[in-house]
Amino acid sequence: MNHDTSLWITAALALNQCLAITDTQGTIRHINTTWALTAVEMGLSPQWDRPGLNLVEFLNNPENRTLCPQAPMFLAQLNNILHGDCAYYRKEFHLHLSMSGETRWFQLEVIPLIEQQDSHIKGTVLSCSEMTRFKKYELQLVEVISQIRTLRGLLPICAVCKRIKDKVNHWEDIESYLIRNTHAEFTHDICPDCIRVLYPKYSSILDPDSDDI
Numbered sequence: 001m002n003h004d005t006s007l008w009i010t011a012a013l014a015l016n017q018c019l020a021i022t023d024t025q026g027t028i029r030h031i032n033t034t035w036a037l038t039a040v041e042m043g044l045s046p047q048w049d050r051p052g053l054n055l056v057e058f059l060n061n062p063e064n065r066t067l068c069p070q071a072p073m074f075l076a077q078l079n080n081i082l083h084g085d086c087a088y089y090r091k092e093f094h095l096h097l098s099m100s101g102e103t104r105w106f107q108l109e110v111i112p113l114i115e116q117q118d119s120h121i122k123g124t125v126l127s128c129s130e131m132t133r134f135k136k137y138e139l140q141l142v143e144v145i146s147q148i149r150t151l152r153g154l155l156p157i158c159a160v161c162k163r164i165k166d167k168v169n170h171w172e173d174i175e176s177y178l179i180r181n182t183h184a185e186f187t188h189d190i191c192p193d194c195i196r197v198l199y200p201k202y203s204s205i206l207d208p209d210s211d212d213i
């Protein structure tokens with residue numbers, strides 16, 4: 001092993017993302033430290049935290065569908081990459097921690113392992129990046145967007161009483177309509193013009209030069 005190769009291996013072992021290398025049969029031959037530590041943390045030891053696991057056999061086993069519900073799809077893509085029919089595969093997935101009840105999200109990427117001196121596929125490179133924090137933000141954003149109700153288009157409004165006609169031709173006051181169709185909340189006040197009309201004896205306080213202010 002030359003010095004450059006040693007540096008590449010050292011760099012791979014130091015990555016914060018999980019990294020594993022399989023042979024042409026789908027057996028994991030090498031993993032980095034993050035892969036091993038994450039496997040232990042997720043309760044996947046002893047299978048996943050050390051080389052020797054054959055992914056093809058694992059994904060073919062119906063008993064493992066609880067851990068990997070999308071096993072058939074992943075197996076098909078893994079075989080496509082091993083046979084040279086696909087150059088890249090990416091998939092989001094999540095795992096549920098039974099001990100803490102927490103759900104962790106990851107993004108899996110798989111590429112063929114090809115040495116520079118020839119074009120033969122030597123196996124696959126699998127990398128998993130945790131994206132739990134970003135997935136939570138995404139789910140929260142989707143929930144917020146789904147809760148937002150907006151008013152669009154033309155609203156028929158009475159020219160006299162200012163009530164609004166809804167889609168079923170029912171007339172209701174503006175306040176009720178907005179509460180029902182938006183997330184607006186109302187507090188009540190009286191505008192200066194209405195104070196002058198309804199309470200003229202108090203309207204002097206609205207004058208800029210009033211001594212009562």
